[in-house]
Amino acid sequence: MRLPFQKRVATFEHGIHPEYHKETGNLPIRRFPFAPKLYVPLSQHIGKPAIAIVTVGQEVLRGEVIARADGMFSLPIHAPATGVVEAISPIPCDTGEMEMAIVIRVYEADGQEVRVRNPHNLDGLNGVELAIVMQEIGVAGKGGAVFPTHAKLIPPNGCVIDTLIVNGSECEPFLTCDHRIMVERAQQIMAGIGYAMRVCGAPRAIIGVEDNKLDAVAALEAALPADGTVTIKVVETKYPQGAAETLTHALLGREVPVGKRSSSIGVVMNNVMTLAYVGRLLPLGEGMTERVVTVAGPAVARPGNYIVPLGTPLRFLLDYVGAKSSASEVILGGPMMGNAIASLDIPVTKGVCGVLAFGKREVAVPHTYPCIHCGECVNACPKKLNPTQMGLLAAKREYDLMADKFFLSECFECGCCSYVCPSHIPLVQQFRVAKSFLKDRKNSA
Numbered sequence: 001m002r003l004p005f006q007k008r009v010a011t012f013e014h015g016i017h018p019e020y021h022k023e024t025g026n027l028p029i030r031r032f033p034f035a036p037k038l039y040v041p042l043s044q045h046i047g048k049p050a051i052a053i054v055t056v057g058q059e060v061l062r063g064e065v066i067a068r069a070d071g072m073f074s075l076p077i078h079a080p081a082t083g084v085v086e087a088i089s090p091i092p093c094d095t096g097e098m099e100m101a102i103v104i105r106v107y108e109a110d111g112q113e114v115r116v117r118n119p120h121n122l123d124g125l126n127g128v129e130l131a132i133v134m135q136e137i138g139v140a141g142k143g144g145a146v147f148p149t150h151a152k153l154i155p156p157n158g159c160v161i162d163t164l165i166v167n168g169s170e171c172e173p174f175l176t177c178d179h180r181i182m183v184e185r186a187q188q189i190m191a192g193i194g195y196a197m198r199v200c201g202a203p204r205a206i207i208g209v210e211d212n213k214l215d216a217v218a219a220l221e222a223a224l225p226a227d228g229t230v231t232i233k234v235v236e237t238k239y240p241q242g243a244a245e246t247l248t249h250a251l252l253g254r255e256v257p258v259g260k261r262s263s264s265i266g267v268v269m270n271n272v273m274t275l276a277y278v279g280r281l282l283p284l285g286e287g288m289t290e291r292v293v294t295v296a297g298p299a300v301a302r303p304g305n306y307i308v309p310l311g312t313p314l315r316f317l318l319d320y321v322g323a324k325s326s327a328s329e330v331i332l333g334g335p336m337m338g339n340a341i342a343s344l345d346i347p348v349t350k351g352v353c354g355v356l357a358f359g360k361r362e363v364a365v366p367h368t369y370p371c372i373h374c375g376e377c378v379n380a381c382p383k384k385l386n387p388t389q390m391g392l393l394a395a396k397r398e399y400d401l402m403a404d405k406f407f408l409s410e411c412f413e414c415g416c417c418s419y420v421c422p423s424h425i426p427l428v429q430q431f432r433v434a435k436s437f438l439k440d441r442k443n444s445a
């Protein structure tokens with residue numbers, strides 16, 4: 001498809017063009033089978049973990065609340081399958097920690113339709129009332145930070161939101177679940193945008209989509225509301241176009257001041273997948289029990305986008321898609337900002353957008369050479385930081401200087417600097433170590 005001439009491609013400064021490997025973007029979303037046991041962590045979002053309200057041995061129905069939210073900055077958890085609670089115990093999670101989880105033995109003979117819903121009349125609810133009802137469906141951001149969606153949408157005191165930005169950029173290599181959601185669920189996205197605008201008070205929404213997904217642009221265009229409050233802006237295919245700062249700059253030309261949130265410049269951002277789930281589940285009063293996940297990578301025989309029940313163990317997931325015996329590293333999320341995991345017992349949770357499996361060859365660590373001061377990393381950094389200097393200081397463990405003089409906290413760990421470095425210096429890894437050192441020191445002070 002050709003881009004219509006009137007759609008100028010917006011973008012941000014710097015960034016990189018990695019190899020994208022987006023072949024799964026052409027395949028329709030498929031449904032995944034239920035694993036014999038689902039491992040459902042009580043904390044699948046930023047904020048307070050949910051509180052279990054079921055006991056071992058209790059039968060649960062798909063869609064039933066099995067853990068309640070602990071305050072406004074928390075989310076309830078719904079049973080992803082009909083079955084029986086076999087245990088409530090710690091399991092390994094994508095956070096790298098052991099987290100409490102409800103283990104459900106799935107009834108194999110059950111049809112597994114959603115059996116419990118709690119619909120409300122949404123007409124006439126004001127923004128705060130709608131946010132409270134939205135909390136009940138348990139949706140968290142699907143784009144990485146896993147923020148409870150209702151809490152993210154409520155503007156902080158004194159902030160006026162003029163624009164809801166809808167993130168359809170999906171700039172990470174391999175990931176295509178947002179792409180397929182835009183192609184296949186455009187109506188649900190529009191419904192979700194409508195609810196989100198009511199909660200945050202924004203009079204308009206702009207959907208930012210990279211120009212390598214023009215079939216998604218066409219599908220969204222066909223579903224736009226007639227009143228003109230929602231528009232689509234095509235942005236350049238460039239990494240990290242989908243980061244909050246870069247997409248805000250590309251679409252509105254606004255910068256978030258250092259140390260502030262995007263609400264301070266009148267913006268709230270949500271991901272297309274998040275809003276598709278809000279648009280589908282909120283009118284039904286249905287809890288979140290599954291999500292679309294890209295399963296891909298060179299060591300996967302049947303890559304694609306799958307609707308996966310929450311709590312599905314990665315071992316079951318990878319077996320089903322035919323993970324090859326050569327698979328030696330599994331990454332949750334994209335290859336640039338995702339995390340390598342240490343256990344295949346970790347389950348799929350609300351924030352897992354991708355499961356990528358790589359062989360030894362693709363993840364071999366290259367030899368590191370001294371910095372040649374080429375400046376490639378500076379030219380790539382979308383935050384206009386100085387990775388050269390920060391890298392040199394990190395090697396000497398001068399973490400305070402990195403923070404005080406070179407704005408380490410502004411680095412959002414996109415990995416562009418490491419990607420372009422001809423000396424293969426693991427810059428972003430060094431910056432993560434520095435940040436974690438400073439955080440630990442602050443917490444123990």
Ligand code: SF4
Pocket residue numbers: 380381382383384385386387410411412413414415416417418427428431
């Ligand atoms: S990882 Fe940090 S320093 Fe490196 S390019 Fe990204 S924002 Fe800049």
Ligand code: SF4
Pocket residue numbers: 370371372373374375376377378387388391420421422423424425
């Ligand atoms: S890209 Fe690597 S070699 Fe070049 S200036 Fe940056 S750290 Fe040094």
